[in-house]
Amino acid sequence: MNEGIVVLIRGIIAFFSLLIFTRILGKQQISQLTFFEYILDITIGSIAAELTVDLSSSAWPHFVGLSIWFILTLILQLVTLKSKKIAQYIEGEPTVVIMNGKILEQAMKRLRFRISDLLEMLRQKNVFDISEVEIAILEISGSFTVLKKSQYQTVTLSDLNIKRSNQGLSTELIYDGVVLVPNLEKKNLTEKWLYDELKKHNIKDPSEVFYASINSSGNLYIDKYIDHIDSNNIPATYANKEKQ
Amino acid sequence: MSKLMKYFIPILFLVVSVVIMLSSGFLKNAFGGKEIPFILDEVMVDVKNDNWNDANNKVDEIKKVYKKISILVQFSAERNEIENFYHQLAMLKGYVEAKQEGEAIATIYLLKEYWDELGT
Numbered sequence: 108m109n110e111g112i113v114v115l116i117r118g119i120i121a122f123f124s125l126l127i128f129t130r131i132l133g134k135q136q137i138s139q140l141t142f143f144e145y146i147l148d149i150t151i152g153s154i155a156a157e158l159t160v161d162l163s164s165s166a167w168p169h170f171v172g173l174s175i176w177f178i179l180t181l182i183l184q185l186v187t188l189k190s191k192k193i194a195q196y197i198e199g200e201p202t203v204v205i206m207n208g209k210i211l212e213q214a215m216k217r218l219r220f221r222i223s224d225l226l227e228m229l230r231q232k233n234v235f236d237i238s239e240v241e242i243a244i245l246e247i248s249g250s251f252t253v254l255k256k257s258q259y260q261t262v263t264l265s266d267l268n269i270k271r272s273n274q275g276l277s278t279e280l281i282y283d284g285v286v287l288v289p290n291l292e293k294k295n296l297t298e299k300w301l302y303d304e305l306k307k308h309n310i311k312d313p314s315e316v317f318y319a320s321i322n323s324s325g326n327l328y329i330d331k332y333i334d335h336i337d338s339n340n341i342p343a344t345y346a347n348k349e350k351q
Numbered sequence: 352m353s354k355l356m357k358y359f360i361p362i363l364f365l366v367v368s369v370v371i372m373l374s375s376g377f378l379k380n381a382f383g384g385k386e387i388p389f390i391l392d393e394v395m396v397d398v399k400n401d402n403w404n405d406a407n408n409k410v411d412e413i414k415k416v417y418k419k420i421s422i423l424v425q426f427s428a429e430r431n432e433i434e435n436f437y438h439q440l441a442m443l444k445g446y447v448e449a450k451q452e453g454e455a456i457a458t459i460y461l462l463k464e465y466w467d468e469l470g471t
Contacts, residue, residue, distance in 0.1 A: 109422075109425065110430070112425075113425050113426055113430075116371065116426050117426070120368040120371065120372070123361075123364055123368075124364075124365065124368060127361040127364070127365065130361075162429070162430040163429060163430055163431060164429055165372070165375070165427055165428055165429045165432075165470070166371075166372045166426070166427060167372040167373060167427065170368070170369070170372055
């Protein structure tokens, strides 16, 4: 028995099976996962690892185990999507921990949430005084949402009645020295226009450019490979890293 | 990539993976593997009739066939299942060379059991 080749084949099966299953399960980010979903992901990963290297048992039972955890997760996702009640039962509900500047001790106790945890999470939201908080909610995913009292909220352009058009997304025009012609066409621009713009920045060829993009206002951003930054202006920590 | 290919490639991959993982059941009968239980029966008859030379040759023949089979089933069978058969075969060879009838017969039954369990 050639264990190296067996692990190679089983590794390929586990890797791509996991890739297919996770693609089907969706694109939730780690920060959006509930504690249970986080554990689910770890377990599924662990089974895939065993499928690869545990040669003391055949690959099939591990694959069945992997499939069952994937199917149950998928069923749970679909059920919680269809029924709000079941979703609340399985995943729990967001809990209000501060109301009108007052800490709700009962809720904190139920969640086994310490005051130091609460203060830390408030600080992460740039709140250093509990009295500024109108409502603070501990979400199902464990993240923290804070609504400050209106007098402590940041002034926005709409508060000042200032109108500004939406900025929209930038479009990449050059990536790693390569001109992205389809993107130019989408913006109704030509390669000639791009070359003219590059010339204005003393750039003879797109290969000198690491990244270039254009925003919805028509402003061009260009980053060259050679940055011409005075090393004296780099903070010491980064300068040291550069030397390494 | 067309929608058909987008779904076809992962489904094909999963199907091929499942076939590889379940292949030992039928691969163990390829390349003369099907004959192994019958050869074991013949070894038992030889042992009982004191044909030790024939029994020895047949044990070598089983080892030769099993070497090919073990390469085929290694992706789907358990490592211990594959190796146990080798170990017991080595013991059988020893018992046949030492002309120990009882131990040889017991080992043949054990080998049959291992063969039945291989890849199930």
